[in-house]
Amino acid sequence: MHHFEWQPREREGAxxxxxxxxxxxLQKDLADLGFPSVSSALCPCPYDYFGDYLRGSKGIMLDxxxxxxxxxxxxxxxxxxxIEGAIADGRAGACNIVFMPMHWGLDGFMSLDQFxxxxxxxxxxxxxxxxxxxxxxxxxxxxxxxxxxxxIADIPRGKAIYWxxxxxxxxxxxxxxxVVCLRGNVPASLLNLGTPADVTECCKRLIRExxxxxxxxxxxxxxxxxxxxxxxxxxxAMIRAVHEFGVY
Numbered sequence: 001m002h003h004f005e006w007q008p009r010e011r012e013g014a015x016x017x018x019x020x021x022x023x024x025x026l027q028k029d030l031a032d033l034g035f036p037s038v039s040s041a042l043c044p045c046p047y048d049y050f051g052d053y054l055r056g057s058k059g060i061m062l063d064x065x066x067x068x069x070x071x072x073x074x075x076x077x078x079x080x081x082x083i084e085g086a087i088a089d090g091r092a093g094a095c096n097i098v099f100m101p102m103h104w105g106l107d108g109f110m111s112l113d114q115f116x117x118x119x120x121x122x123x124x125x126x127x128x129x130x131x132x133x134x135x136x137x138x139x140x141x142x143x144x145x146x147x148x149x150x151x152i153a154d155i156p157r158g159k160a161i162y163w164x165x166x167x168x169x170x171x172x173x174x175x176x177x178x179v180v181c182l183r184g185n186v187p188a189s190l191l192n193l194g195t196p197a198d199v200t201e202c203c204k205r206l207i208r209e210x211x212x213x214x215x216x217x218x219x220x221x222x223x224x225x226x227x228x229x230x231x232x233x234x235x236x237a238m239i240r241a242v243h244e245f246g247v248y
Contacts, residue, residue, distance in 0.1 A: 050063075204241055
């Protein structure tokens with residue numbers, strides 16, 4: 001039988017602190033150079049908080065079946081803390097936008113009933129609290145959430161940004177177009193491997209259909225927006241498309 005001894009994590013903690021200090025310095029340097037900030041803080045969903053940082057994907061999926069009560073209790077406990085941190089950091093930064101990456105609540109990771117039980121009630125509470133405090137949530141739905149669109153429409157109108165990666169943005173316009181500002185979703189594969197003509201056509205359709213009557217930000221579909229590997233000519237085509245077709 002192996003014996004595992006707890007090892008202090010001071011070195012890892014110090015390295016994390018150094019990372020965040022460098023990140024803060026970079027943000028200040030960019031601001032001093034005149035680059036606008038796209039967000040001031042980051043806030044996870046309670047389910048993702050435990051799944052990403054503590055339990056892992058297998059652990060938290062088993063928890064939904066084996067420890068439902070404990071999981072719900074833990075998320076109930078952490079939600080006020082996440083709200084407090086998101087509002088404080090959002091208000092303190094260069095802009096009042098809080099980036100919220102959604103990882104585990106999407107199609108394929110949990111059923112719709114599980115989403116209604118373990119995911120959306122806590123996320124909804126955070127969104128409403130942030131909006132009431134004057135902070136703008138920018139919720140990045142990583143992956144596909146086509147079956148959740150009607151549910152996630154239950155927030156105050158005109159107060160949040162929903163950034164979609166693989167979700168059908170044209171259907172999202174129909175369901176959410178008068179509720180949130182939509183953002184996305186030029187595919188990374190297109191920017192990396194497509195032609196400028198392909199990119200232009202994609203952007204043109206997004207701007208004219210999803211951007212109709214406003215409430216749309218053209219962006220890449222991935223979490224980094226435009227990927228580092230994107231062909232420069234495709235990025236230029238994307239920019240030109242905004243100037244050519246994005247005028248109301």
